[in-house]
Amino acid sequence: MNYLADGLRLPTNGLDYTILAIYFVVVLGIGFAARASVKTSLDFFLSGRSLPAWVTGLAFVAANLGATEILGMAATGAQYGVSVVHWYWIGAIPAMVFLGLVMMPFYYRSKVRSVPEFLLQRFDKSAHVLSSALFAFAAILIAGVNLYALSIVVEALLGWDRWVAIVVAGVFVLLYITIGGLSSAIYNEVLQFFVILAALIPLTILGLKRVGGWDGLTHSLEKSHGSSFMSAWSDTGIGDSNALGANWLTIILGLGFVLSFGYWTTNFAEVQRALSAKNLSAAQRTPLIAAFPKIFIVFLVMIPGMVAAVVVPNIGTDRSDLTYNDAIPLLMRELLPNGVLGIAVTGLLAAFMAGMAANVSSFNTVFTTDIWARYVKKDKPDAYYLKFGRLVTAVGVLASIGTAFIASSFSNIMSYLQTLFSFFNVPMFVVFIIGMFWKRASMKSGVWGLVAGTTAAMVNYFVFYKQGVISIPTDQGANFVSAIVGFVAGAVVMVIVTLFTAPKPEAELAGLVYGTESPDAPEVPEESDAAWYRKPALLGWGAIVIAAACYIPYSF
Numbered sequence: 001m002n003y004l005a006d007g008l009r010l011p012t013n014g015l016d017y018t019i020l021a022i023y024f025v026v027v028l029g030i031g032f033a034a035r036a037s038v039k040t041s042l043d044f045f046l047s048g049r050s051l052p053a054w055v056t057g058l059a060f061v062a063a064n065l066g067a068t069e070i071l072g073m074a075a076t077g078a079q080y081g082v083s084v085v086h087w088y089w090i091g092a093i094p095a096m097v098f099l100g101l102v103m104m105p106f107y108y109r110s111k112v113r114s115v116p117e118f119l120l121q122r123f124d125k126s127a128h129v130l131s132s133a134l135f136a137f138a139a140i141l142i143a144g145v146n147l148y149a150l151s152i153v154v155e156a157l158l159g160w161d162r163w164v165a166i167v168v169a170g171v172f173v174l175l176y177i178t179i180g181g182l183s184s185a186i187y188n189e190v191l192q193f194f195v196i197l198a199a200l201i202p203l204t205i206l207g208l209k210r211v212g213g214w215d216g217l218t219h220s221l222e223k224s225h226g227s228s229f230m231s232a233w234s235d236t237g238i239g240d241s242n243a244l245g246a247n248w249l250t251i252i253l254g255l256g257f258v259l260s261f262g263y264w265t266t267n268f269a270e271v272q273r274a275l276s277a278k279n280l281s282a283a284q285r286t287p288l289i290a291a292f293p294k295i296f297i298v299f300l301v302m303i304p305g306m307v308a309a310v311v312v313p314n315i316g317t318d319r320s321d322l323t324y325n326d327a328i329p330l331l332m333r334e335l336l337p338n339g340v341l342g343i344a345v346t347g348l349l350a351a352f353m354a355g356m357a358a359n360v361s362s363f364n365t366v367f368t369t370d371i372w373a374r375y376v377k378k379d380k381p382d383a384y385y386l387k388f389g390r391l392v393t394a395v396g397v398l399a400s401i402g403t404a405f406i407a408s409s410f411s412n413i414m415s416y417l418q419t420l421f422s423f424f425n426v427p428m429f430v431v432f433i434i435g436m437f438w439k440r441a442s443m444k445s446g447v448w449g450l451v452a453g454t455t456a457a458m459v460n461y462f463v464f465y466k467q468g469v470i471s472i473p474t475d476q477g478a479n480f481v482s483a484i485v486g487f488v489a490g491a492v493v494m495v496i497v498t499l500f501t502a503p504k505p506e507a508e509l510a511g512l513v514y515g516t517e518s519p520d521a522p523e524v525p526e527e528s529d530a531a532w533y534r535k536p537a538l539l540g541w542g543a544i545v546i547a548a549a550c551y552i553p554y555s556f
Contacts, residue, residue, distance in 0.1 A: 057289025077305025144403025199347020254480025427453025
């Protein structure tokens with residue numbers, strides 16, 4: 001297990017602890033306030049489908065502002081430099097727009113309570129069971145990443161042993177999700193979004209000031225890491241060498257299409273926020289509203305990581321006892337005065353709790369509705385499933401505590417997360433996309449596509465890459481290749497199986513395949529188009545245009 005360096009202890013005082021204590025009281029207060037609205041299982045798992053778009057939109061982006069965004073992306077900035085922008089402007093925005101404009105109508109109108117339930121409607125029980133099991137397993141692993149990242153900060157703050165920090169943090173998240181269900185998680189995520197910004201903005205500004213501004217940062221890193229470290233596309237030709245260890249083809253196909261669309265369109269931890277919206281228009285606008293802050297958040301996580309690479313030139317190498325994951329705690333100790341330090345610590349804890357809560361709440365929904373209620377205990381009273389949902393939340397948190405120790409073995413948790421996404425999200429995405437756009441895709445092709453995609457991605461990573469059969473410079477580059485391999489394998493197997501098995505009756509495909517309309521599709525309220533900010537298409541294209549404009553300076 002990688003522990004923080006002995007000297008990396010945050011100089012906190014009573015003011016910092018007071019700010020932190022106030023935040024925890026507010027979080028629990030939101031949980032108790034939300035409890036009053038939880039009367040049915042739909043309230044617990046999907047907030048009764050009653051929330052406005054601005055709430056679900058901010059919760060959507062906050063749910064992703066966990067370990068992936070804060071420690072993980074800062075670590076990636078310290079390790080790979082400006083290439084971090086790829087995860088945002090290629091690896092997020094287009095997929096978020098696609099989710100809002102194309103996929104949310106299918107999800108929302110089908111009235112599913114989870115992503116695997118959509119596969120049940122489009123394919124068959126075998127695809128449903130496998131996708132539910134894969135997602136539940138992945139959700140617990142990813143929740144463990146957020147819990148591990150949270151423990152890093154708690155260790156730096158209080159000096160606790162990491163296992164103590166993991167257990168205490170897990171119990172706290174368990175309390176407010178169990179009390180208030182998804183509504184508690186979502187409203188806390190809205191609060192956490194603003195607290196996170198309050199933490200990252202001063203860290204970024206003071207970090208740049210420490211290294212002489214952007215020019216000073218660029219000069220230092222180009223001198224120590226080479227010019228490609230400060231360019232997103234430099235040396236990304238096929239066969240060229242760069243810090244990221246990937247070429248333009250694997251970046252665009254592996255990250256920009258397969259991993260990105262696989263994560264943002266099928267990861268129920270995100271989609272669940274949109275499904276809790278009050279109507280279809282609000283559900284569509286949820287990821288589009290989230291896309292706008294997502295465009296700019298990259299600077300708040302990339303720059304601190306790069307500053308850490310200047311402050312500690314050997315960070316993440318054998319010549320330093322600091323890993324890339326330590327970049328943010330390092331800068332907090334070096335740069336922030338008391339008071340601001342308390343806000344920063346609170347923001348980081350908020351981020352990690354948001355990420356963990358998103359995965360635990362999606363896990364309890366899938367396990368309860370897709371596995372337990374459908375195959376183990378059928379036709380029980382709704383109160384039974386509400387009670388069981390709370391129980392399985394505790395199980396999910398306990399399992400996350402265990403998987404947190406797996407995450408601790410990785411120097412860069414972003415690499416670990418991308419590995420998980422290539423194994424679990426990508427195969428689900430290929431099944432979704434083919435099933436959604438190809439009527440002929442047979443019922444049995446879904447489960448075999450999942451099996452083939454998951455197996456191929458794992459074989460490529462653990463056998464071909466880890467055993468040295470193929471040469472890929474970095475873990476991130478290997479993740480991109482594994483994602484492509486998993487996607488192609490899943491697609492090919494789906495086509496082959498479809499040729500030899502029966503298609504789903506066309507009458508059962510209404511509303512599940514692009515170009516068909518569900519006969520009982522709900523009407524979109526007229527007021528949803530009354531203003532420009534209520535028009536999903538305009539919001540989506542606006543996000544694409546702004547992201548493209550941001551990307552121009554890094555294209556050369």
